[in-house]
Amino acid sequence: MISRQWRGITKPGRAADYVHHLETDTFRALAKIPGFIRASILKREIGDSTEFQIVTEWESLDAIHGFAGADIGVAVVPQAARALLASFDEYVVHYEIERTFEPTTR
16 A cells, blocks of 8 residues: 655645645545545644645556646645645655554454
């Protein structure tokens, strides 16, 4: 499995709009791509803006091509998202998921 990670910072007051965009547009589109597994939204407040780390998981690098196209290292940031962001990474980082841990008892 592959983890694809990307970071963006919203314009002041636009964090909720950005999460809405992710949930209604981006993640719905990802769910239709073969090999997509899941997505997470990580966030932290920085001043009057919010930084988001978007983490998606995929079955393989080949599956990511279905989303990102030929150059999977370039961030896919649609115009609707760009309008909500003050800054964002132009490139993504991919990690091979070595293993995951889930406790058997809580």
